[in-house]
Amino acid sequence: MATESAPLIPVHITAICGSMRGDQSYTRLALEAALAAARSAGATTDLIDLATCNLPLCSSPEDRDDNPQIIELKARVSAAQGILLGSPEYHNSFSGVLKNALDLMGGDEFRGKIFGLLGVAGGSAGAVNTLGHLRVVVRGVGGWSLPAQISIPTVKSAFHNGKLVDKAMEDRVRFLGRELVRFARLHRLVPELEDRLVEIIDEDV
Ligand SMILES: Cc1cc2nc3c(=O)[nH]c(=O)nc-3n(C[C@H](O)[C@H](O)[C@H](O)COP(=O)(O)O)c2cc1C
Numbered sequence: 001m002a003t004e005s006a007p008l009i010p011v012h013i014t015a016i017c018g019s020m021r022g023d024q025s026y027t028r029l030a031l032e033a034a035l036a037a038a039r040s041a042g043a044t045t046d047l048i049d050l051a052t053c054n055l056p057l058c059s060s061p062e063d064r065d066d067n068p069q070i071i072e073l074k075a076r077v078s079a080a081q082g083i084l085l086g087s088p089e090y091h092n093s094f095s096g097v098l099k100n101a102l103d104l105m106g107g108d109e110f111r112g113k114i115f116g117l118l119g120v121a122g123g124s125a126g127a128v129n130t131l132g133h134l135r136v137v138v139r140g141v142g143g144w145s146l147p148a149q150i151s152i153p154t155v156k157s158a159f160h161n162g163k164l165v166d167k168a169m170e171d172r173v174r175f176l177g178r179e180l181v182r183f184a185r186l187h188r189l190v191p192e193l194e195d196r197l198v199e200i201i202d203e204d205v
Pocket residue numbers: 019020021024025026027028087088089090091092093120121122123124125126155156
């Protein structure tokens with residue numbers, strides 16, 4: 001007997017690239033690989049490259065209302081159920097440009113959403129501090145970080161012709177993209193649970 005598979009719950013994944021090196025950025029390359037895997041898992045995707053966003057520096061919430069770059073940033077992030085944050089490791093943390101972008105947004109864009117975290121580093125110790133610090137910030141905006149995360153050390157030698165050299169690392173990056181889709185989908189499965197989840201986050205702020 002033929003069985004019909006249930007239609008997949010649509011999810012949209014937005015990545016935010018915290019490097020200002022545009023298409024030279026290893027962070028961006030890694031995010032693109034994760035997003036390709038997310039599309040293979042049935043998601044639609046978007047990549048916000050902060051190098052092209054021309055965002056102002058965050059000052060106060062009142063200043064942000066009519067800035068077209070901020071309005072567009074918020075709209076693109078609001079459209080997502082899963083958010084992939086990528087950053088180079090800078091002085092043992094994530095980049096200031098990513099922090100500024102996150103500071104320009106808040107609970108309206110992030111609360112109750114699923115986050116994947118990815119960091120790249122010039123050094124052999126990897127981007128573990130970037131990932132740990134991002135995890136704390138995601139908690140601060142009321143998001144849920146996946147346990148799986150990606151740190152790409154010695155990043156200059158990790159890519160060749162735009163592709164990850166190490167197959168195991170490429171598999172891990174693709175896994176993160178798929179996990180983000182899977183959990184964003186699970187999270188949408190029972191919408192009535194969402195209110196309770198958001199209540200729990202609010203209670204815990
Ligand atoms: C200001 C600055 C600070 C950096 N600090 C670190 C660091 O603490 N640890 C490290 O491994 N690499 C560090 N790096 C190297 C970057 O992580 C590396 O160049 C990375 O490839 C940049 O990412 P991108 O290609 O996406 O721009 C630093 C680079 C800059 C510009």
